[in-house]
């Protein structure tokens with residue numbers, strides 16, 4: 001069976017919610033470098049670090065505080081969060097962070113647990129090209145708890161839409 005690009009509807013620019021939510025889409029650049037890899041990460045909230053850390057680590061974090069933790073975004077570095085010399089490593093986190101996990105099935109939307117392969121499959125096999133359409137068809141309405149669910153504390157909007165575009169481009 002022969003496919004071509006015209007079989008797919010064009011890319012639909014969508015956010016995660018119909019009504020517009022207050023999910024953050026960017027973090028401030030950190031002014032301190034990761035003690036492990038020396039790269040500058042991004043500032044995340046205490047609530048994000050608390051929510052993503054294992055039980056042991058949680059005891060040391062005031063979830064309502066604002067200490068200025070940073071997330072290290074270097075894929076090969078096993079430090080996830082840092083605050084001065086104090087480190088929370090990827091194996092002290094409650095879930096895997098897709099940037100530091102090379103598996104192709106890694107999670108993109110942490111609120112609804114949608115992974116990269118599911119997004120590509122929804123584009124290729126269900127002919128869906130809008131983020132919100134894919135979310136609703138696969139899992140339902142997003143709860144928008146990105147600050148607690150996503151290791152970056154951010155909405156997955158940018159990455160989700162990028163994967164849709166790549167899936168459209170690879171549909172031949």
Ligand SMILES: [Zn+2]
Nearest residue numbers: 034037072077
């Ligand atoms: Zn690092």
